[in-house]
Amino acid sequence: MCPSCEPEPAANGNGHANGASNGTNGSSNGSNSHPGFTAVQTKSNPHPHRANPYQPVGDFLSNVSNFKIIESTLREGEQFANAFFDTEKKIEIAKALDDFGVDYIELTSPAASEQSRADCEAICKLGLKAKILTHIRCHMDDARIAVQTGVDGVDVVIGTSSYLMEHSHGKDMTYITNTAIEVINYVKSHNIEIRFSSEDSFRSNLVDLLSIYSTVDKIGVNRVGIADTVGCASPRQVYDLIRTLRGVVSCDIETHFHNDTGCAIANAYCALEAGATHIDTSVLGIGERNGITPLGGLMARMIVADRDYVMGKYKLHKLKDIEELVAQAVEVNIPFNNPVTGFCSFTHKSGVHAKAILNNPTTYEIINPADFGLSRYVHFASRITGWNAIKSRANQLGVEMTDEQYKECTAKIKLLADIRPITVDDTDSIIRDFQRNLKLGRDHTTRPE
């Protein structure tokens, strides 16, 4: 019921370099600094050329194979607690995102501060392939500043939940609708793209939402936006709302998901299945609180759904560099469990997994690390290792034994690994000692030192 990985490009051999770096904490082959890991070369072609019986069945609504990214590291990401981007850093990030292939780059409102306005103008002048957007409140003052900056489009937002109407801006739906119409007509008159979005859409009145979206669609907005501003929405709620909205408006549908309850990637996917066209992302998901749909996590989800589309459009091998650029700029570590680029995303440890991976990586990998310029690792220095992993390591060391001897040698390694964490060097020593003792005809049941 799931797609497997697609065929490997022929030029790549099996595509899995031995000893290449794997994530920020990745180890090179046999390094002591990351004990117990080694990059592995697998016997068989892991991604054989054959039809995939598990390809999901799409329907007429789905944009899973035709989505666009609105990259908001320079807007939502600037609302991340640790973020301060000076002009130079903003330009560096914008260029990297453009090179990666995102469709739009969204910037902080030029009304936020004088430097925000100047930076917005500077990025508009770079001549990037990506369209440049800025994000403003639904207010003519902000709109007037925005259209002067040279942006390709303006993203307008206003809170529509009872919470925000009561405790934030204090306006009712009539005021919101009238202001929206004024702002939209003004921006359109400057031949600039315009999106109108509610804020906190999943706690807004459905009739209010559909009513205002229908209105702004009729006056010619380019996109409407659905925002889970507080991160409360569940995937099936997202599907239902977007599917309903898809029947109400004919314009594009942009979606924005916060990650407070851990569903931001899944919600983006379900939105696309229901007919949304654009997904807001940020690098590493940085944004207000614990952030939004991460660019890398979305790539992980979407490459599993349609590898051809994703590989044809985005430079996936640049993902790790972009994440490191932004992580350094906002002074955070790339999380150990980050999709794709986390240091252990492609590390296999248990004996059962290692054995299967050595036969064929598609057994326990839905993503081919080579697509992102990364390698897989087999961790063989632990008590849950198996003899197939040890045999593989022994062969890397040029040690050949019988299967029975590999099994005995593995038992020795597990015996030591039961007592303390062991390193690649420990394991290699045991393998070499075992073989030496065999050659010398010594008792091979001797305990490791």
Added chain:
Amino acid sequence: MCPSCEPEPAANGNGHANGASNGTNGSSNGSNSHPGFTAVQTKSNPHPHRANPYQPVGDFLSNVSNFKIIESTLREGEQFANAFFDTEKKIEIAKALDDFGVDYIELTSPAASEQSRADCEAICKLGLKAKILTHIRCHMDDARIAVQTGVDGVDVVIGTSSYLMEHSHGKDMTYITNTAIEVINYVKSHNIEIRFSSEDSFRSNLVDLLSIYSTVDKIGVNRVGIADTVGCASPRQVYDLIRTLRGVVSCDIETHFHNDTGCAIANAYCALEAGATHIDTSVLGIGERNGITPLGGLMARMIVADRDYVMGKYKLHKLKDIEELVAQAVEVNIPFNNPVTGFCSFTHKSGVHAKAILNNPTTYEIINPADFGLSRYVHFASRITGWNAIKSRANQLGVEMTDEQYKECTAKIKLLADIRPITVDDTDSIIRDFQRNLKLGRDHTTRPE
């Protein structure tokens, strides 16, 4: 369309301590080590006693309000690249999870190594409230070892996808079914709970799956398991498969979701909506590759769905301690974007957000940090701050001015924040200088130094 937070316990006041720690990188009030943050006390009761119009409508299938946790840090978590737990650490983690209130604790197979067996026996003897499970391959050798350890239940697993049948164990469905029946009957004869699970369920043949689950259900298995071993499943696929299975078996349904494509929390939620009863978790999600549904992330999702159930069952204020315990044991940092306990999960930065949060936190928070013993923060030292946040900070400092003066003072702060990252001390200095100049009758348009 989303639940808001529930009423606050009366004894707690508004429940939001001023200056309490917020996550590992949390700052105390006004500390220079974490510039620009301060814990805030909000004016209004953020969680008023009123009916919630956004409560999702449950249906007869849903176990969102009646789920059980099988905590697998000591099994799946031991397969995490960095994990080595000695006996003492295992016992410490088991006790902490038991105290937290998880329903089951799952341990590494006693067949994995001699120490794994001894540790399993030791944990069974602790007399914990949680039931102790061990996880074994579908093989009589493993089953015989497992039933001798004193566990309350055995979790049996075998790969059923074509990938695993071909490249891992090499057995066909007839062999799998016959072995399953033998193992299940053997374990049941010892009056021990038994779960039978396929591995890589979402790449398995649906007819094979339903057929074997129907068979094992009839012979009296306690639970069947659905495992997304490679992390490929999407939320709607999960809902469909579990809902179908719910119509086929009458026993409990356990689910296990890997996080390779970032959907592990969302998939767990959709599984419960479709009638699953048990969710596998690990602390921080540690496991093979980048892991499974995290305990803390699941709590974040579920407290939004049914706060009473979650608060009544689990000691949420212990979550941070447990995460720190496990993070130290496996030598990783708690990710900056971790649900609930990430250092910025409850930090609000943009002017619009800060203003609304100061009025009522439910505007931009779907989770009450006090439920987890944590605090919210307002970050007011940046160029995207607003005058409401600065007014709030000024009032904390005992500085009273007119709204017009707060706005002018805010403009000065934004001017400096446009140039470089600023600290709480910078902001406080500007506020105090501004007031001093006002008192002295000086020109209050003077630039900050």
